[in-house]
Amino acid sequence: MEKDLSFVRIPYADMYDTFLSALQKVGFTDDRAAKCAEVFAVNSVEGIYTHGINRFPRFISYIKQGYIRIDQVPALKSGFGAVEQWDGNLGPGPLNALHACDRSMEVAQQNGIGCIALANTNHWMRGGYYGWHAAKRGFAFIGWTNTIANMPVWGAVDPRLGNNPLVIAIPYKDHAIVLDMAMSQYSYGALDQYSTRGQSLPVPGGYDEQGHLTQDASAIMASRRVLPIGYWKGSGLSLLLDILAAVLSGGLSTQAITKQEAEHSLSQIFITIDLSRLNHFPGIAGTLDTIIQDYHDSHPEPGKEVHYPGEHVNKIREANLKAGIPVARKIWNEILSLR
């Protein structure tokens, strides 16, 4: 079957309204539908389509299958000082994550730092959303999630590790510097895009079935042997992020998540630091300016440019606000049918 590659461009307001209607239709209260629609719409307008518009149908499907429980909210299980353990009660991932992020900032306002460990939650979509959320409010953010097993341990062939996205963010002027990176070199979504377009990956992304490192996305999708960033290093980092998420939250590890019928009951960490409590707070902007100035002074390779993580977001948002958010016609039609 040939894939329908035709795209349409949808104005932000139309996309938001469509999400909102679809969420209300499956039973969300108005305010929770609005919050959730905003996460999906913002992720889309900021160019993270894989964790915005393109993932919306699966979000609705998981609700219908009972993996995501739309009326559930996180509950405090235990707290000591600046560390709190919460149970996400299988509520919607974006709403649970926003709750945990907000609570982390409240704790940080009292204690300088806040660490919220959230068990039994669902996919937070784009982790960077919560980094931006905290940074816009003046907080540094370090957070991560575990996932279902989708990447082999370094030296092995079968998936035992999650790609466990890690987010680190800090406010910068009226903007933010936001790193949002999975532990695999490419996501399956990205591999699928390269494969569909018949394009070679820019750098090796995994192994083919013969065990050779390759830039052929289709071969990696066939072997399921995606590459951890930095080989043994990303493999180790993925393991430690999963361990900390499961241990600190008292929730499920990648191993336990993978034994389920679908990817739910994830464990997530939200650490925030209240920068206004630092004794050189007024000097932070200057420090960042100097660092970013030097970073931008890099001598690029011919034909390349140097950008810090998150630098493009404003430009992408503006372009998509102007021209509409690009989405495959097939996906948009599917979402329209959910209203």
Place this chain on the structure above:
Amino acid sequence: MEKDLSFVRIPYADMYDTFLSALQKVGFTDDRAAKCAEVFAVNSVEGIYTHGINRFPRFISYIKQGYIRIDQVPALKSGFGAVEQWDGNLGPGPLNALHACDRSMEVAQQNGIGCIALANTNHWMRGGYYGWHAAKRGFAFIGWTNTIANMPVWGAVDPRLGNNPLVIAIPYKDHAIVLDMAMSQYSYGALDQYSTRGQSLPVPGGYDEQGHLTQDASAIMASRRVLPIGYWKGSGLSLLLDILAAVLSGGLSTQAITKQEAEHSLSQIFITIDLSRLNHFPGIAGTLDTIIQDYHDSHPEPGKEVHYPGEHVNKIREANLKAGIPVARKIWNEILSLR
């Protein structure tokens, strides 16, 4: 000039005593000399020679040049709740780091989590040492340091980023799981070893002067274009770790460190979490057992084995305690002359 590749094996006690004498000779008090000698000796016996025995001569040289001030101790600059900013006063890196790690655990005992940001310190040698130190005492550890610029930003050719090692550790039975990873695929020390032996790197480690990705360590040493782990991802992570270290500590960034005459006045972060305060504390060992069991159940590639970060350390320590710690004859003779 041909390199002298001959090695000797030195018993742990002899190596420790030699470090101790050399440190006392340059003016360390007995107890500080003992602590410092132990860091160098333990790093060596645990196989991290590049940040143990092999770096000891440079440590002494930095003391003699005044970059490291042996009698200085960290001072509290500012604190709010569980976040404290300390000035390392250019004291010895390992002693400053141990102080910050211990203080972080004290704060965590009171607040669940402790975050110590240390400015104006010196090279901590092996970051994993502090991960083990915290894990042996029942704490989870997340810490990192910035460094002098030694790695180009992704897409650029001149070094602007540090390789900023990141350490994450957690206790596991009578052992620990300890990740200690720099943001470059290989350290210059590792490149030098492969180059000296005429061996190809196991995976690409950087670019040659023509801009081609290569496994030729000598070519990378010539271009100084070491590869960040995961290409753009390790580049971004390195930037964010530097930013957080500099901003939270109020200390120098990689950019500012690099403008100095030598690598000193580093910024470091020591976050610890008191695991005994978690409400499922007795269940942690079981969670870790299940994760590690599944990890070890991976199907390895032919001829490969799967190990978690830090798993080898006990074995290496035992072997080196039995046979002596291997060290190049030339380096050992140099250290003997420092007594």
